[in-house]
Amino acid sequence: MLKTLLYIEEDLASSIALRFTGYLNKFIPLSLFVIHVEEPDAKDHVGGGLVQKAWEEGVSASGRRAVDRMLRTENIDCPLAGRPKIFVGNRTEEIIYELRSGTYQLHIEGYLDTADPEQFWAMLSSPLYTQAPCPILVVKNLSISKKCALLCADSVDPRKLVEKSMEVLGESTFGFDIVYFKFREQEELQLLDREEGGSNLRDCVALLGEHGKKADNMTVVSGTPEQVGDYLKDYALVASTLPGRKSMRMFTLANSLASVLLVH
Amino acid sequence: MKILVTLDTKQYSQKIIKDVARLAGNTLADVVFLGVQEDGKKPAGTLSAALLKYHRDLCGYFGADESPYLEIEDENWQKDGADWSLSSRGLKEFRLLIRTGSVAQQTLAVAGEVGSDLVILGCSRKFGCEWDGEMNVPLRIARDAPCSVLVIKEVKKAGQIISILDQSKVSQDALELVNQLVTLHDAGLKIVGVKEKRSRKADKIEKKMVELLKYYNEREISAWIKLINADDVQDYVTASSKEGIVALWMGGKESLIKKLFSRSMVDRLLETTRSALLILR
Numbered sequence: 001m002l003k004t005l006l007y008i009e010e011d012l013a014s015s016i017a018l019r020f021t022g023y024l025n026k027f028i029p030l031s032l033f034v035i036h037v038e039e040p041d042a043k044d045h046v047g048g049g050l051v052q053k054a055w056e057e058g059v060s061a062s063g064r065r066a067v068d069r070m071l072r073t074e075n076i077d078c079p080l081a082g083r084p085k086i087f088v089g090n091r092t093e094e095i096i097y098e099l100r101s102g103t104y105q106l107h108i109e110g111y112l113d114t115a116d117p118e119q120f121w122a123m124l125s126s127p128l129y130t131q132a133p134c135p136i137l138v139v140k141n142l143s144i145s146k147k148c149a150l151l152c153a154d155s156v157d158p159r160k161l162v163e164k165s166m167e168v169l170g171e172s173t174f175g176f177d178i179v180y181f182k183f184r185e186q187e188e189l190q191l192l193d194r195e196e197g198g199s200n201l202r203d204c205v206a207l208l209g210e211h212g213k214k215a216d217n218m219t220v221v222s223g224t225p226e227q228v229g230d231y232l233k234d235y236a237l238v239a240s241t242l243p244g245r246k247s248m249r250m251f252t253l254a255n256s257l258a259s260v261l262l263v264h
Numbered sequence: 265m266k267i268l269v270t271l272d273t274k275q276y277s278q279k280i281i282k283d284v285a286r287l288a289g290n291t292l293a294d295v296v297f298l299g300v301q302e303d304g305k306k307p308a309g310t311l312s313a314a315l316l317k318y319h320r321d322l323c324g325y326f327g328a329d330e331s332p333y334l335e336i337e338d339e340n341w342q343k344d345g346a347d348w349s350l351s352s353r354g355l356k357e358f359r360l361l362i363r364t365g366s367v368a369q370q371t372l373a374v375a376g377e378v379g380s381d382l383v384i385l386g387c388s389r390k391f392g393c394e395w396d397g398e399m400n401v402p403l404r405i406a407r408d409a410p411c412s413v414l415v416i417k418e419v420k421k422a423g424q425i426i427s428i429l430d431q432s433k434v435s436q437d438a439l440e441l442v443n444q445l446v447t448l449h450d451a452g453l454k455i456v457g458v459k460e461k462r463s464r465k466a467d468k469i470e471k472k473m474v475e476l477l478k479y480y481n482e483r484e485i486s487a488w489i490k491l492i493n494a495d496d497v498q499d500y501v502t503a504s505s506k507e508g509i510v511a512l513w514m515g516g517k518e519s520l521i522k523k524l525f526s527r528s529m530v531d532r533l534l535e536t537t538r539s540a541l542l543i544l545r
Contacts, residue, residue, distance in 0.1 A: 012474040115491040142481040257488040
């Protein structure tokens, strides 16, 4: 069982994330925990000592009710391994603390806005993503696909991509494709010869084999981030190493309609 | 459901009959085939023969016991006011109608008179999207019809249906039409929400998108949501029309798309689309 922490707000992104998690559980048995953080404004803080404690309990109870409502509404086919964890404080700090102290193997959260790559980059470069002790799955859409893609490119370390992805997906019943991305400004997406993927693609295939997995397809796609992002839509999720800069691969992930598993 | 199909004797009309048959059969719709001639005191021979042939062709797509439509036995056109008509009544009604006047004007008139839910017409790829040498027939019908309009330029499988959504109301009939197109083409469905910057209505659009995503996901239909800014919508839609069938929701006074899409934009879409354009109302 993959120990997983799912972040929930009472919003649409979480609604999709919850449903997708239920779907994911069909392929990877999850030991699922849910977390929610109430982030009060600075002006909301009152007094200290007992007053502070009573206020925090009130805020926390309100968060718990919101999470309960979400869980009841979505009623996903994946039992929780424990009571929802409700915290009051800084969202990033509380999640990172919980991920570290609970030795989780995967963190999941929903992300709805695909309009703005800058917003996606702001999220990827935030402390939660750069400091998380485990991979993070960004749920962008629901899916009925039974396949995952490993997104490879010149700048990707194949070992990190495959080994870290397999820590999450290794025991799953998903099928795997390797998609090698080459940036080129052109009218339409092109599928190139496999040789164009070079040693990185060959390494990915070999490393996948070491984990007892076989890539069903190895595709070298050449196009813009928008075109490749759209091409990836037929996968349940796309695994990628966390981009460290605003690269074309980052823009591709921002444009991906499929959910994105970020490993580092 | 009532489907009005405007037809003439050209190949682009002939080619759409199979799609019409499948749509009509799946939705159990009453069907009207409309032919329009410029003038004359009796139905033009070629047009009346073509409508009868299309009707027989459509009936031929159904198995002997499963057709909701009966073939027309008496082929003597009946004068009915300014129209000539023939009809049959099986499980569902089928009418052939010939009128005089302009194609666009009469299509719009008949759509209103019969309470049509969907108008379907074909068009030629020549000069973008043309009907019997005229460029503005599909455009006028798509723009001004009181109901949804499907303009089929080329009958081919579309890889995806790109449904552009704004804050206008989504009717159950329109949803059903999108379902039918997805089934017809065995395609995926991209639900694209258009949002205005700094608009409070963004939440409303997102909510609708997520509802639709769940609706289609529960039916095991591949669907994806994507948000785009209002500033990017024209370029996005034009590019999308090359990849698949664009479905534009243009209903209601609130429709942002209606405001954003000038007449020339719908014209451009009809020109760029490689398969079909669906205007949903």
